[in-house]
Amino acid sequence: MPLRAFGALLTPAQARARYVAALDLPAPASETLPVHEALGRVLAVDVVADVDLPPFDRSAVDGWAVRAADVAGAAPDRPVRLRHAGEVAMGAAPAQRVGAGEAVRVPTGGVLPEGADAVVMQEDVTFRPPEVWVARAVQPGANVVARGVDVRAGEVVLARGRRLRPADLGILAGLGYATVPVAVRPRVGIVATGDEVVPPEAPLGPGLVRDMNSAALAGAVEAAGGEAHLVGIVRDDPTLLRATLQEAVRGHAMVLVSGGSSVGERDTAADAIDALGPPGIIVHGVALRPGKPTILAAAGRVPVMGLPGNPVSALVTFDLFARPVLERLLGLDPAARPWDRVRARLAAPLPGTGAREDHRRVRLEARPDGYWAHPLPAGSQVLTSLARADGIVVVPPNGPGYAVGDEVEVRLL
Numbered sequence: 001m002p003l004r005a006f007g008a009l010l011t012p013a014q015a016r017a018r019y020v021a022a023l024d025l026p027a028p029a030s031e032t033l034p035v036h037e038a039l040g041r042v043l044a045v046d047v048v049a050d051v052d053l054p055p056f057d058r059s060a061v062d063g064w065a066v067r068a069a070d071v072a073g074a075a076p077d078r079p080v081r082l083r084h085a086g087e088v089a090m091g092a093a094p095a096q097r098v099g100a101g102e103a104v105r106v107p108t109g110g111v112l113p114e115g116a117d118a119v120v121m122q123e124d125v126t127f128r129p130p131e132v133w134v135a136r137a138v139q140p141g142a143n144v145v146a147r148g149v150d151v152r153a154g155e156v157v158l159a160r161g162r163r164l165r166p167a168d169l170g171i172l173a174g175l176g177y178a179t180v181p182v183a184v185r186p187r188v189g190i191v192a193t194g195d196e197v198v199p200p201e202a203p204l205g206p207g208l209v210r211d212m213n214s215a216a217l218a219g220a221v222e223a224a225g226g227e228a229h230l231v232g233i234v235r236d237d238p239t240l241l242r243a244t245l246q247e248a249v250r251g252h253a254m255v256l257v258s259g260g261s262s263v264g265e266r267d268t269a270a271d272a273i274d275a276l277g278p279p280g281i282i283v284h285g286v287a288l289r290p291g292k293p294t295i296l297a298a299a300g301r302v303p304v305m306g307l308p309g310n311p312v313s314a315l316v317t318f319d320l321f322a323r324p325v326l327e328r329l330l331g332l333d334p335a336a337r338p339w340d341r342v343r344a345r346l347a348a349p350l351p352g353t354g355a356r357e358d359h360r361r362v363r364l365e366a367r368p369d370g371y372w373a374h375p376l377p378a379g380s381q382v383l384t385s386l387a388r389a390d391g392i393v394v395v396p397p398n399g400p401g402y403a404v405g406d407e408v409e410v411r412l413l
Contacts, residue, residue, distance in 0.1 A: 009286060028184065032181050034178065038180050039165070042161060050153055053171075066102075067098060084127070084129060085098060086105070103132040118144060188227065189229050190229065190256050191231045197210075198233070217314060217318060226326050231255075241260070276299035280297055292356065320359075342409075343408070345408075347375075351395075361375070
């Protein structure tokens with residue numbers, strides 16, 4: 001079999017844009033989960049409040065509900081005397097209103113009685129039944145959590161496509177949601193290839209390596225919101241690989257193939273992927289280091305990606321190409337991640353490396369003058385460099401790179 005060669009290489013941005021434009025992704029399916037089980041899941045509907053939160057004016061402190069005008073001149077050396085007019089019980093509506101010259105005891109979270117417009121903290125009051133002596137003036141609204149200050153009825157509180165966080169679950173519960181519709185986690189098949197690749201539990205013989213990519217990619221899939229399924233290890237047999245991939249695309253929303261994506265005689269992934277049907281291979285080869293032999297393809301509506309066999313390359317290319325597609329399958333906007341980048345100064349140089357965009361691993365150090373980035377080993381086989389890294393610095397192609405002290409953008413891992 002003659003050796004093939006890569007054609008003109010696209011930049012990572014060009015490759016990603018061409019790939020996304022060619023995909024025909026299905027709309028996210030949804031399922032309903034108990035709210036307490038929905039952390040990290042993607043909301044499938046807009047959540048519109050049908051009540052105000054809080055649903056009533058409530059006290060923010062233990063104290064006394066008053067009319068602010070009645071205590072306007074109060075001070076420690078000239079307290080104002082009010083009449084005790086009752087107490088508010090937790091979980092109950094007040095049985096009394098606050099009239100002129102009156103005060104009603106109220107606990108934290110208790111309903112503000114009608115007529116009151118402020119609460120004086122307990123420590124600023126002396127209670128001498130039946131009199132209440134107030135030693136501090138308050139303004140209207142003081143120590144009061146107003147009705148609807150958190151959420152107004154009719155407001156879209158949480159938008160579809162949001163990855164749910166702990167506070168979101170609390171809001172849902174407060175709005176009366178015991179269950180919530182979320183996007184179904186896309187099932188992602190992971191296929192490892194290579195005659196030299198053996199399972200993690202297998203003994204190592206001459207020339208053999210344990211399968212690190214399947215575990216690493218499974219973790220990346222789960223972290224991105226998918227459901228990872230290890231299809232298994234396939235030897236360098238074109239017929240067997242083709243049959244394995246044909247079965248995989250029938251049972252998964254996405255298929256990842258690690259290894260065999262280059263252009264050597266034993267690299268069979270490209271032919272097997274292209275044989276799955278149209279649109280087939282959309283991109284093969286990216287001007288990227290590490291990750292040049294990446295394959296971006298689809299079989300019908302199922303994205304299929306051939307990722308390099310080197311473990312660092314596999315994870316870097318997953319982050320650049322697979323994660324954005326997986327997020328689209330969940331209904332997420334891959335561009336809506338402004339928090340995943342920080343600025344840092346380089347503690348060591350990152351020289352330019354030629355015509356490919358170089359994604360270098362760095363460790364971050366917090367100093368009084370900000371973050372400093374320490375470059376880690378560059379080899380695509382050195383997975384510990386990624387395990388020890390806090391982020392990635394992109395070194396542009398065809399340039400001088402960066403010197404010590406240069407400010408760079410770090411994409412957090």
